[in-house]
Amino acid sequence: MIIPLSANGPAMNDYSSPQTCTWCDGCGNHGIWTAIKRALVELKLAPWQVLLCFDVGCHGNMSDKLAGYRFHGLHGRVIPLAAGAAIANPSVPVIAIGGDGASFSEGIGHLVHSIRSNYNMTFVLHNNANYGLTTGQASALTWQGQKMNTAPFGMPEATLNSMDLVFALNPTFVARGWSGNIKQMTAILAAAIQHKGFAYVDMLQACPTYNKFATHEWLLEHCYDANAEGHDSSDFAVARALAVDTSQRVATGILYQAQGVPHFSERLESRKGRETTPVDEVKQVDVAAFTERFV
Amino acid sequence: MNRVSIKIVGAQGQGVNSVGEMCAKGLKRRGYCVFGDREYMSLIKGGHSSYQLDISDTQIRSSCSQADAVVSFNHDGIERNLRDLKPGGILLHQTLQWTFKNPEDQKFLEENDIHVLYLPTEEILRKLNAKPILGNVLITSVVWALLSCFKEELQELVREQFGHKKDLLELNFACIEEGWRYRQEHAEDLTIALPEPDERWKHQLLLTGSQAMGLGIISAGCRVFASYPMTPASPLMTYLADVQKESGMVIKQAEDEITAVQMTVGAMHAGTRAATGTSGGGYDLMTETISLCGISETPLVIVLAQRPGPGTGLPTWTAQGDLLMAVHCGHGEFPRLVMSVSDAEDSFALMMEAFNFAEEYQIPVTVLTDKHTAEALYTVFALEQHGAVRRGRLVTDAKGLSALKSTDRYAPTAPDGISARWLPGSNAPTYCAQGYEHAADGSFDESAANAVAQMHKRMQKMVTLKKALPPPEFFLLSDDGVARQSDQCSALDLLLVGWGSTKGAILDAMEEMQNMRIGYLHYTYLWPLRTERLLELAEQSQKTVLIEGNQQGQLGMLLQQECDVQFDQKILMYDGRSPTVDNIVAALRSSFVQ
Numbered sequence: 001m002i003i004p005l006s007a008n009g010p011a012m013n014d015y016s017s018p019q020t021c022t023w024c025d026g027c028g029n030h031g032i033w034t035a036i037k038r039a040l041v042e043l044k045l046a047p048w049q050v051l052l053c054f055d056v057g058c059h060g061n062m063s064d065k066l067a068g069y070r071f072h073g074l075h076g077r078v079i080p081l082a083a084g085a086a087i088a089n090p091s092v093p094v095i096a097i098g099g100d101g102a103s104f105s106e107g108i109g110h111l112v113h114s115i116r117s118n119y120n121m122t123f124v125l126h127n128n129a130n131y132g133l134t135t136g137q138a139s140a141l142t143w144q145g146q147k148m149n150t151a152p153f154g155m156p157e158a159t160l161n162s163m164d165l166v167f168a169l170n171p172t173f174v175a176r177g178w179s180g181n182i183k184q185m186t187a188i189l190a191a192a193i194q195h196k197g198f199a200y201v202d203m204l205q206a207c208p209t210y211n212k213f214a215t216h217e218w219l220l221e222h223c224y225d226a227n228a229e230g231h232d233s234s235d236f237a238v239a240r241a242l243a244v245d246t247s248q249r250v251a252t253g254i255l256y257q258a259q260g261v262p263h264f265s266e267r268l269e270s271r272k273g274r275e276t277t278p279v280d281e282v283k284q285v286d287v288a289a290f291t292e293r294f295v
Numbered sequence: 296m297n298r299v300s301i302k303i304v305g306a307q308g309q310g311v312n313s314v315g316e317m318c319a320k321g322l323k324r325r326g327y328c329v330f331g332d333r334e335y336m337s338l339i340k341g342g343h344s345s346y347q348l349d350i351s352d353t354q355i356r357s358s359c360s361q362a363d364a365v366v367s368f369n370h371d372g373i374e375r376n377l378r379d380l381k382p383g384g385i386l387l388h389q390t391l392q393w394t395f396k397n398p399e400d401q402k403f404l405e406e407n408d409i410h411v412l413y414l415p416t417e418e419i420l421r422k423l424n425a426k427p428i429l430g431n432v433l434i435t436s437v438v439w440a441l442l443s444c445f446k447e448e449l450q451e452l453v454r455e456q457f458g459h460k461k462d463l464l465e466l467n468f469a470c471i472e473e474g475w476r477y478r479q480e481h482a483e484d485l486t487i488a489l490p491e492p493d494e495r496w497k498h499q500l501l502l503t504g505s506q507a508m509g510l511g512i513i514s515a516g517c518r519v520f521a522s523y524p525m526t527p528a529s530p531l532m533t534y535l536a537d538v539q540k541e542s543g544m545v546i547k548q549a550e551d552e553i554t555a556v557q558m559t560v561g562a563m564h565a566g567t568r569a570a571t572g573t574s575g576g577g578y579d580l581m582t583e584t585i586s587l588c589g590i591s592e593t594p595l596v597i598v599l600a601q602r603p604g605p606g607t608g609l610p611t612w613t614a615q616g617d618l619l620m621a622v623h624c625g626h627g628e629f630p631r632l633v634m635s636v637s638d639a640e641d642s643f644a645l646m647m648e649a650f651n652f653a654e655e656y657q658i659p660v661t662v663l664t665d666k667h668t669a670e671a672l673y674t675v676f677a678l679e680q681h682g683a684v685r686r687g688r689l690v691t692d693a694k695g696l697s698a699l700k701s702t703d704r705y706a707p708t709a710p711d712g713i714s715a716r717w718l719p720g721s722n723a724p725t726y727c728a729q730g731y732e733h734a735a736d737g738s739f740d741e742s743a744a745n746a747v748a749q750m751h752k753r754m755q756k757m758v759t760l761k762k763a764l765p766p767p768e769f770f771l772l773s774d775d776g777v778a779r780q781s782d783q784c785s786a787l788d789l790l791l792v793g794w795g796s797t798k799g800a801i802l803d804a805m806e807e808m809q810n811m812r813i814g815y816l817h818y819t820y821l822w823p824l825r826t827e828r829l830l831e832l833a834e835q836s837q838k839t840v841l842i843e844g845n846q847q848g849q850l851g852m853l854l855q856q857e858c859d860v861q862f863d864q865k866i867l868m869y870d871g872r873s874p875t876v877d878n879i880v881a882a883l884r885s886s887f888v889q
Contacts, residue, residue, distance in 0.1 A: 019738055051565070051719040056730070063727050064738035069719035070727040071564055072737075073557070074587050080554040084561025085719065087545055088519055088569065092720040110557075113550040270539035270546065278518035278545060278567040279718065284647075284684050287510045290538060291678060294500040 009044030012037055019064045026216060028128060028179025028205025033062055035177075035185035036095070036124070040068070042190055045093065053082040055098035055107070058133045058207075059126035062097070076106030083119040087265055089279040093193050094121040101131040104140040104160055114198055115169040120263040122192045122199040127162075128207035129214055136210030143213050162202065163243035167236075167256075172197040174243060174256040178223045179205035180216060184252060191254055197263040204250070219250070227253035234258070297490035300359045301438065302347040304376045305368025308340040310431040314366070315346030316672075317435050321452050322350050323501045323674055325444060326492025330799075331672030332358045332873050337526070337610040343371060348672075352490040354777070356638060356673075356799030360875040364487050366438060374400070382407040385485060387437060389416045389430075412437075412482055419473050425466050432467050436474020441487045446475055500675050504668035505530035507639035507678065508598065511646030512570055513542050514680050517596075519569035521547040521558040526610050527666035528572040528600035552577035556584045556597065563594050564728055566689075566718035568650050572598035575617050576607070578661075582624040585659045589629025589753065591728045592705065592714070594653035594660075596646075601665040603871045612871030613666035615795045615844030621661040622822045622853065630656065630712075630756040632764075633822035635663035637798040639673035645819065647682035655687030656756050657716055663821070665844070667796040667873045688715045696723040702735035704728075707748040712755030761823035769828065770802060770815040778802040778815070787814045789887060790836035792829065792862070794818040794850050797842055797874045804879035811887065818850060826858035833860060840886055842866045844874065 015037040023029045040050060047067035054060040056075035063072035069092075073081045082096035103111050103125055114123070130148060131137040138148040138155040141162055145154040166174055173195045177185040185203060192199035204223065206216035226242060231253065233239060239256035265271055301318065305311045312333070319329045330349040336342030349358050364385040365376045373388050377400055380386060386409055393413065395401045404411065414437055416430045423429070432453060439449045453467045478485075502510075508531055512520065522532045536546045549555035555571045562569035573581065578599050588595045599621055603614040621633045632652050636642040642664065653660040690696055696717060703715045704726040717723055727737030732749060734740035771781040788811050791801055798817050805813050814836070816829055833839050841851040841862040846869045854860050866882045868874060 017738075047725045048722050049720065053561070061739075063729065064733075064736075067725050069725045070737070071561070071591070072727055072729050072731060073560075073591075074583055074730060077553060077557045077584070080549070080557035081561040081564075084519070084521065084558030084563075084569065085565040086561075087547070087558070088562035088565035088567040089718075089720060092565070109550055110554055113554070265545070268539075268545060270543055274543060278562065278569075279565055279720075281518050281543070282516040282566075282568050282684065282686075284516055284680060285514050285542070287514050287678060287680075290510055290513065290541065291500055291502075294502040294506070295498060 010041055010046045012041055014047055015040065015067045017065050017067060021065055022061055023058060024209050026206060026208040027058070028207065029059055029062065029126065031179040031182050032124070032126060032185060032203050032205060033065065035182045035189055037066055038182070038186040039189035039193065042186065043193060049092065051085055051092050051094045053078050053085065053094065053096045055102045057099035057102055057126070057131070059097055059099050076102040077110065078102070079107060079110040079114045079123060082121050083114055086119055086121040087278065089277050090120060090265055091277060095124060095193065096121060097124045097126065099132070100125060100127045100129060100141040101139040104162060112169060115166065115171050115200065117264045118172055118197045118261060120197055120265060122195070122201065124189070124201045124203060126205055127202055128205045128211055130207060130210050132207050132210055146213055161244060166200055167240040167243060171200055171256065172258040172261045173199035174239065175199070175254045176202040176204065176243065176250070176252045178219045178252055179203060180220055181223070181252070184225060188254060195257065197261055222250045223252050224249050225253050226251035226255065231255070297351055297353065298355060298359060299350045299487060299489055300347060300362040301350070301364045301366065301487065302345055302362040302376060302379055303366045304343070304345040304372035306340070306371065307335055307338065307342045307344045309368040310428070311344050311346050311368060313431045314435050314438070315348060317431070317452055318438060319348055319501060319672055321439065321444065321448055322348070323499065324497055325448060326494055326496050327352060327489070328354050328496050328674045329501060329672065330355050330358060330674065333670050335611050343375060345376070350489060352493040355803055357803045357876045358873060360877050364438070364441070366434060377403060380407065380409055385410045385412060385441065385487065387412045387414060389414050391415070410485055414477060423466060423469050423473065425470065429466055429470050432470040433474050436471045437477055440475050440478035441482065441485060442489055443486055446471060496674060500677065501672060502639060502675070503530065503670055503672055504636070504639050504642045504664060505670065506534050507673070507675070508636065508642040508646060508664065509534040509538070510678060511643040513544070514643070515568060515647040515650045516684050517544065517568040517570050517650065519545045519547070519559070519562040519567055520571070521549050521555040521569065522572045523549050523552045523555050523577060525574045525577045527602055527669040528574050528577070528598060530669055531572045531598060531600070552580040553584065556581040560584060560588060560593050560595055564719070570596040570598065572600060574600050574602050575604050575620070578617065578620065578624070583626070585631070586625035586627055586629060587730050588659040589625060589627065589631065590732070591730055592657040592753070593728060594657055596649050596653050596660050596662065598662045598664060600669050601663060603869065609871040611666065613796065613844065613873055614869065614871065615665060615797070616846070616849070616869065618663065618821060618845070618849040619852070621663060628750070628754065630658050630753055630760065631822065632656070632658055632660045632760060632820070633663065634660065634820050635795045636668060637795050637817065637819070638668060639675045640678070641819065642668060643678045644681065647680060647684070651682065651685040652760070654689065655685055656713060656760050657687070658756060663795060665796050671873070688713055690715050690717045691721070693722070696721050699723045701726045704737060705733060705735045705749065705752070707735065707752040709752065711759040712752050713759065757823055761825065764820045764823065764825060766825050766828045767816050767818045769832065770805070770817065772805055772809065772813070776806060776809055778805045784831055784835055786812065787832070787836040788812045788838065789883065790832050790839045791815040791842055792818070792839065792850070793842040794821060795844065797844055800874035800876050800879045801842060803876040804883060807876065807880050808883065813883070821850065822853070824853055824857045826854065826860070829854065829860060830858055838863045838886065840864045840866060840883070842879070844868050
């Protein structure tokens with residue numbers, strides 16, 4: 001299946017949905033939602049040309065707030081769901097969207113293995129550092145000691161350093177944006193979707209209802225555009241140090257990108273030299289050649 | 296019935312499987328129907344394992360619990376498997392200066408006229424300056440000579456395997472000569488008497504249920520297989536992985552069972568055919584995803600290879616204990632299909648149907664198999680694909696796509712509950728495949744009226760599906776004494792009802808009991824359940840007997856629930872062992888007497 005890019009491309013309106021938004025006032029989802037639509041429009045991808053997969057969480061309520069082929073699956077499982085689709089049809093860009101609760105607790109194994117497998121897809125982490133939809137419990141990315149729902153005396157566990165984990169897995173694309181900067185998020189997402197391999201995009205987002213520590217104002221004060229300051233995104237060691245250390249400022253932008261690393265499907269011997277996609281190949285197969293060895 | 300059974304036993308890793316496989320292939324090519332059954336323990340080296348071959352000129356589909364010959368690699372096997380021998384049987388062993396210390400064993404030997412042969416394998420190999428692995432060919436050669444087969448046949452088999460290595464081939468041939476000489480010098484008057492061979496078996500296929508299922512998956516146009524290793528499902532993935540360059544399939548060993556099933560769902564949603572395979576514990580982990588497919592109406596095919604539970608249970612043994620799990624698993628109420636294979640032939644043929652029903656009804660389909668079917672070796676006539684790919688209401692043509700609306704995806708107005716389905720990347724209005732309760736286009740809708748309408752829509756598919764499913768197959772003895780499928784409904788002494796891998800031993804047992812009017816009703820499609828044929832036949836039968844490989848009689852429970860049938864007797868097996876023909880015969884004889 002070859003999808004020709006239309007000459008004129010879609011408009012923002014093509015991605016609009018008749019459904020009313022249900023996020024809280026000031027929720028970072030509004031910004032990320034807008035950036036996703038803008039990135040797709042800028043890439044001249046019409047709604048029928050993309051597949052957006054959603055985890056369960058506040059971000060997942062986006063699943064009927066925009067057009068495009070969508071799959072709203074189970075909590076914690078969006079990455080393998082999207083990876084399966086990306087493997088089956090490499091000609092449709094696949095974007096998986098999940099929260100920090102799902103992706104760094106229940107689904108953390110999927111995240112680990114998808115980075116090492118380098119599936120050809122984009123993963124957008126809606127990182128508000130808590131479980132919003134279930135009313136504000138601590139996630140693995142909540143700051144230690146924060147008082148949260150079910151942790152009234154403060155979260156006892158250490159905070160997981162998500163970027164250190166991601167970089168330990170030898171990723172091919174790592175970016176970080178924040179929900180107040182739609183222009184930068186749009187550019188990051190466009191680059192991520194065009195990346196060949198697994199693109200990890202960490203979107204820091206305000207959760208005005210439950211996150212009282214990394215607020216919109218805090219993010220506004222701490223985030224800076226590392227690319228604008230001349231960061232070389234091809235340098236793994238520098239990128240890792242920059243991504244991991246958020247003690248002073250928080251670097252955003254395309255932090256790391258390795259070009260030309262074969263993605264999962266390109267590594268498969270069984271697929272070498274095939275022009276068609278698994279989706280194109282569904283037909284009855286004569287197994288006569290396979291049965292000779294059993295005679 | 297002219298059946299000969301040879302049981303090869305020893306520690307795992309000693310070569311039990313190589314000898315079994317070599318003999319099986321040679322005997323099939325000579326003109327015999329061969330049935331092979333492997334038993335082994337959940338470890339790599341040292342545990343006790345066996346490979347039994349049952350050999351006949353007519354069709355056989357199961358093992359006999361008693362063997363004409365036991366070939367033992369170690370002293371453990373001599374003691375453990377001595378009593379598996381029939382009177383007059385041969386015990387071929389390789390343990391130096393072995394004596395039966397247990398007076399009971401000695402008595403058994405004498406009373407049953409057992410011939411004990413000691414093969415000095417180590418000594419012969421030393422003489423030939425050959426590695427221990429060549430003992431396998433030496434032992435096979437002795438067995439081959441005892442079977443009065445031709446030396447050239449064995450040489451040909453060995454040439455196929457080692458022909459590219461000249462030195463090794465010569466050593467193998469030397470081992471064959473030594474085996475032949477041993478028989479002449481030590482057992483010239485001993486023979487394992489085979490019936491006359493029958494030409495028709497020579498060109499048939501000899502393969503395991505897992506290999507047949509793999510071929511069925513390939514034949515059905517499946518392009519992605521994602522799985523996590525678990526006995527006895529692993530041999531299926533191993534086979535598909537081995538032939539991936541020829542098939543061009545994507546074979547993915549996932550990081551866990553949830554990944555495996557989610558990838559399968561993603562790939563199916565994208566529009567290819569994909570499947571996953573697992574055993575009970577892995578299936579437990581997949582059940583949330585099965586429920587998701589129920590509401591999102593995504594086709595799914597899962598192979599559930601059963602072994603005895605609960606817990607880790609008996610990982611390398613067989614069972615039919617997961618039927619009720621497959622029927623009832625997953626939260627909420629949703630349509631599904633549960634079906635079961637029973638041998639190599641339907642392990643091949645039914646995979647096409649599994650994919651077809653999954654796509655036509657947009658439901659999760661569980662295909663049950665078990666350790667017995669997965670690993671047994673079957674002689675089968677050429678695998679023929681009678682089915683064709685059916686994809687139901689999948690819209691792919693430009694005209695059809697241009698007529699679609701987003702609300703066609705889950706339109707509750709579809710009278711049979713089945714909606715149009717179209718794929719990401721199709722130039723058409725988009726929709727959301729939705730795990731939440733949803734309106735017709737997949738948007739959230741929590742209203743009471745919508746919840747009822749969508750539940751009705753989905754569950755209507757069960758009604759439609761039940762009507763479309765083939766009824767259970769009924770087997771009767773034909774005039775030539777062979778058990779075959781039949782449309783008849785004549786008076787019966789015994790009506791047997793069962794499913795899955797017990798079919799082989801049941802059909803073989805019927806053929807051993809020619810003087811009785813026995814019919815066997817075999818359920819391939821297990822949920823939804825069709826009961827008309829059962830009720831009709833039960834009416835005509837003196838006695839109804841349920842035969843299953845579980846403790847509760849799970850199919851019986853479902854049948855009772857669906858049509859209030861009561862079985863007069865239940866033969867339930869849950870010791871993990873493969874059902875054998877003689878044990879079924881014995882149980883049926885006693886039920887006839889009762």
